[in-house]
Amino acid sequence: MEGTDGSPPPSLCIVRATEFFPRLNMEKEDAELEVPYQELAGEFVLYLGRTDDGILSLSTYRIFILKNSTNSETSVPLGLIEGLQIRDLFHLIINCKDASTVKCSFETAEQCAEWLRRIQLCVGVPETLESLFAFPFHSYMSDAINMQSEAYNSPEYLERLQRAKRADDDFMSEVVRLGFDLNGTWRISKTNEEFKLCPSYPQRLLVPACISDDMLYEVAKFRGSRRLPAVVWRHKKSGAVIARCSQPEVGWFGWRNNTDEQLLKALSEACAFDRGEQMRRQSQSINTTGRRMTPSESTPSSTDGSHEEVTMDEVQKVLIVDARSYASAVTNRARGGGCECIEYYPSAEIEFMNLGNIHVIRRSFQALRQLCASPADSQNWLGSLEKTFWLQHLSGLLAATITVCHAIEKKGRPVLVHCSDGWDRTPQIVATAQLCLDPYYRTVEGFRVLVEREWLSFGHKFSDRCGHGPGSDELNERCPVFLQWLDLVHQIH
Template sequence: MNISCLIWFHSKVCVTQVPFPLLQGECVERVGRAEESVIALTSYRLHIKLQENLINVPLQLIESVECRDLTQLHLTCKDCKLIRCNFLSAEQCQDWLRRISAVVRPPARLEELFAFAFLSCSASVSAEDREVHDGICRAGGHQRRFKRELERMGFDSHSAWRISNINSNYRLCASYPEQIMVPAAVSDQELENVAAFRSWKRIPAVVYRHQSSGAVIGRCGQPEVSWWGWRNADDEHLIQAIAKACVTDPAANTAQANGSCLYHHSSGALSDSDPHMANGSAEAEPKTTPPQKLLIMDARSYAAAVANRAKGGGCECPEYYPNCEVMFMGMANIHSIRKSFQCLRTLCAQVPDPVK
C-alpha cells in the first residue's frame, strides 16, 4: 500500500524517551518533539507520530532521502512508500536530512546490521520476553519451523520424500535454505551432479505441496544446455523422481482411489458373465498408475531462453524429460521490471491536482 503523509514539526527538543517500546539492542539516536508530534530516530527505525498519523519505517527500508523546497523532507522507501515531512525552518530540515542520510547508507560491514545487535542483546532478556525472543533467535529455530511447515502440508517424509542437508552452511547454493525437500529416490551425490548442471547451482527443489491432491511446486535455475545441447542423466532422473514421488504420496493415492473406478456397469452391479468373476467374487485388474505429467514453467520468453544458450544456459529439452511440458511465460527481464517499478513509484509520488 502506498502512503503519503504530510507532517509539520514546529520545534525540536533533544530527549531520550520515545513513545514506543524499544527492541533489544535498539538505541535512540535523536528525538524531536512538538506539542502533538514526535519524530524519533533509532539504530533500527524512523518513527513519526502526529495525532492520528503514525509511521514506523525500518532504516534499511528507506532507499533515499532528499530535501525539497528548503523545509520539506522526502523519504522514498523500497516498497514504493513516499513520506513527506515539513519542518518550520530550513535548519531543522537540513539537520534531519544529515542524520537520516548517515544511517540509511549500506553498512560497511555485515556485523553492523541491527540484526546482530538484536541477537547479542537478546541473551539477557527478562523471563516474560524469553519465549518471544527464543522463537526468533534460538539456534536452529528455522529448521524446526521448516519441519513444522512440511508436516502442515502433509509431506510423506518416510517413503516418498526426504529432507536433504546437502546445503548445510550454504556450501552448495548460497541462495537456497540449508535443508531442501527432495524425492527419497535421489541421493546427495546425484544432487551434487545436478547442481553442476544448473545455473547458480539451484537444483530442482520442492517448496509447496497441495494437501488434497499431493501435487507439488518446485523451483530451480536454468539448465546449462548451451549451443551443444548438453544433458545430465542425474538431472533428468531428479525431474522424473519428483513426478513419481507425487504418485507414491499416500494423499495422492487416496485421491485417485476415491475418484476412480475399476469397473463400470450400467446396472450398477457386477454380472456373472463378467470375465473377471470367479466363484461370485470379483478379481480386480492390476492397477497401473498413469504417468504423471510435469509442467515446467519458464518465466522468460522463448527468444530469451534460446539467446541464453549462447551464454551457456538455455532451457529443458522436452525430448530428454518424458511426460514434461515446457511453457514460456514471456516475462520481461529484470531491467524492464525495475523500470516499470520506478514509473509506478513516480506516479505515486505525484501530488494530485486540487479539486476545483
C-alpha cells in the same frame, strides 16, 4: 571446571551486549523533550528534536515522527529509506523503498538541513553485516532474557528469538502435514547440511527416494548456481508436487545431462506411485469395513501375470513452467543457460510464462513511484497508471499461478517452476500457487512458514534486491521483487 562458588571457569569469557554494541548518547534540541515511544532492545535514540508540528526522533533503528495536530505517529525503519531531499527550504522529504513518502516540516531552513545531514549519516548500504539492527536487538534481547529483565522478557520477544531454532521443526512439520511418504516414495537428503551442494538452498531437501546424493551433485552441476530441482509442496489428494530450480546450463551447443533427465522422470513416477499407494490404502480401508470389492476396484496385477501388487498409477508428464519468454530463454543460451530441450525429457512438457526480468520490473516500479508522487487530481491518472505496466506484470504473475494451480488441482500433474536463477520470479509463482492451493498458508502462522521457506531458505537475494546489505551498492541489481509479490497477495486477498 567451575569455581568453588559456582562461578564460570576463568577461561570462559562471557561477553555482554554492551561490549559488542555500546550504548550511544542522545543529543536533544530541547532539554524538556522526552522520547515519545518505548525503544526496542538494542535501540538507542541518537537525536531528539522538534518539527513545526510535533517531535522528531532518530534512533539506531528508525525515524519516529509525532504530529500534534493529528495526534498521529509515523515510524520509518532506516533500512526502508531510499532517498532524502529538501523542498522549499523547510520541508524534508523521505522517499521509502515501498514507494511511500514521508514529509517533515521545520521552522527554519538550518534545522531542516541539519536533520537531513543527521539522517544521511545513518542510512545507506551498511559496511558490515553486524551494523544491521537485527544483531544488537538479538544481543540485548538475549541478555535481558538471561537476566530476567521485566522490560523485554515477554512471550512476544521470546517467540521472535526462538524463530531460528524452529527452522528444522517447520520443515518436518510440513513434511508430515503434507503427507510425504518417507518410507517409499520420497526421502530427505541432508547432503546440503554444510551448503556444499548449493550455497543458496536449505540444508534439507525433499527428493524422490530413487535419487541418490551422488546424483544430486551431478544434477547441481547442470543447473544455474547449482540450484537443482527440489520438491516444496504436495497435493494431499492427488499426490502431485510442486518443485523449483534454476535454468539448465544448455549453452549454444545444447548440452544435456542424463542425471537431470532421470530426476525429472523420477518426479513424475514418484507422483504416480504416490497416487497408487493412496488408492491401495483406500481400497484396503474399504475392504476392512466388510464391503466386498468389485473387480474394477481391486488392485491391478503386474503385467507379467503374477499376483504381485502394482501400486503405480498413470504416469503424468511433469509440467515445466518457465517464467521467461521463449526468446529470453534462447537468448540465455549465449550466456551458458537456456531451457530444457524437450526431446531429451520425454516425461515432461514446457510452457513459457513471458514474465519480465528484474530490469523490466524495476523500470515499471520507478514509473509507478513517480505517478504516486504526482497530484491525485491530475488528468488521465488511470491512463498513466496503465502506462507503468505494473498491473500488467501482476496480471502475468497471476496467470502463471493459475497455470500451476490448474495443472496440480485439475490434472494432478507435477509441476517444476524455474526462471533464470530461480530466486526472483520462481518464488513469486511457487509461493502464490501454494497460497491458492493450500488454506494453511492463508493463516498467520502458515504465511510465516511459506515466506521463510520460499523466500529465505531458498535464497532470494534480499540484500541485493533491497540494497540493505553489505556490498549491495550495485543499483542494477535492485528490484522490488518481494514487494511486487506482496502486492499480488494483496490483490488476491
